[in-house]
Amino acid sequence: MADYPQNVVEFRDWFATESACRDYLVRLRWPQGPCCPDCASTAVWPMKTPFYRCARCGYDFTVTAGTLFADTHKPLRLWFEAIWYMTNQKSGVSALGLQRTLGLGSYRTAWSWLHKLRRAMVRSGRDRLTGVVEVDETYIGGPESGKRGRGASGKSLVLIAAQADGRKIGRIRLARVADASAKSLRPAVVHAVEPGTQIQTDAWTGYAGLTDVGYEHRVVRPTADLGENLLPRANRIAALLKRWLLGTHQGAVSPDHLDYYLDEYTFRFNRRTSRSRGLLFSRLMEQAVALEPVRGQDLIGGVR
Numbered sequence: 001m002a003d004y005p006q007n008v009v010e011f012r013d014w015f016a017t018e019s020a021c022r023d024y025l026v027r028l029r030w031p032q033g034p035c036c037p038d039c040a041s042t043a044v045w046p047m048k049t050p051f052y053r054c055a056r057c058g059y060d061f062t063v064t065a066g067t068l069f070a071d072t073h074k075p076l077r078l079w080f081e082a083i084w085y086m087t088n089q090k091s092g093v094s095a096l097g098l099q100r101t102l103g104l105g106s107y108r109t110a111w112s113w114l115h116k117l118r119r120a121m122v123r124s125g126r127d128r129l130t131g132v133v134e135v136d137e138t139y140i141g142g143p144e145s146g147k148r149g150r151g152a153s154g155k156s157l158v159l160i161a162a163q164a165d166g167r168k169i170g171r172i173r174l175a176r177v178a179d180a181s182a183k184s185l186r187p188a189v190v191h192a193v194e195p196g197t198q199i200q201t202d203a204w205t206g207y208a209g210l211t212d213v214g215y216e217h218r219v220v221r222p223t224a225d226l227g228e229n230l231l232p233r234a235n236r237i238a239a240l241l242k243r244w245l246l247g248t249h250q251g252a253v254s255p256d257h258l259d260y261y262l263d264e265y266t267f268r269f270n271r272r273t274s275r276s277r278g279l280l281f282s283r284l285m286e287q288a289v290a291l292e293p294v295r296g297q298d299l300i301g302g303v304r
């Protein structure tokens with residue numbers, strides 16, 4: 001049986017108490033039994049709840065130590081509600097929406113929770129795209145520019161890689177890049193796409209040399225002007241991403257935080273056909289307990 005609730009009624013049943021929430025984190029984090037976060041020993045004594053003591057190094061710890069939930073002053077139940085809410089709203093949630101739903105006293109708290117959860121949406125070592133992949137860039141945060149290869153103030157350039165799945169879009173990867181030069185684009189492509197893959201781009205010089213780094217490179221349109229639709233998947237993602245940033249977040253995304261929004265969008269898009277929202281919940285939970293804690297001070301750039 002799947003180890004996650006299937007719907008909101010089950011969710012409320014499963015996580016009715018703090019100890020039920022903690023037990024779930026224990027199962028996710030230590031499927032083989034508790035393990036010392038300091039020395040990795042599995043010789044661990046249960047102490048007064050919620051503590052454990054390492055028999056080897058003497059370290060006292062809890063299941064939330066070293067995770068996204070470390071040092072929280074709020075009940076785990078509230079965090080679980082936030083994660084359920086975030087993964088069940090198909091197009092994502094705003095800080096104001098989360099604040100209202102959970103009855104949080106401060107907007108700032110809701111905002112920082114969403115940012116912590118966005119960080120959990122990135123999975124290190126995630127698989128790169130394969131098969132046939134369209135690659136293009138788009139500007140976020142300002143009007144379209146016909147000029148490429150130059151930075152524009154107040155705008156961020158985002159590389160889009162969209163895998164073909166028949167005529168549809170498979171998985172995607174998004175990455176903010178400094179500019180549209182080959183020096184910026186090539187490492188971003190290598191990070192997102194497996195070597196040996198067929199990559200389709202336009203004739204922009206920034207994509208020259210992809211063959212040298214192991215790709216089958218096809219130039220699918222002759223000119224480098226933006227706006228033509230010979231890369232339909234990449235262009236569709238650009239349009240959807242902009243609509244999402246404007247809709248769910250009212251366009252209020254500062255360049256400092258754009259990376260996290262790109263991660264959230266990618267997480268949601270790549271799991272959009274997931275039949276079970278509960279599965280999404282458990283994936284985000286798994287990533288939350290595998291994460292180093294995020295301190296408030298680390299969320300630079302202020303509330304936007």
Ligand SMILES: [Zn+2]
Binds near residue numbers: 057
């Ligand atoms: Zn230890």
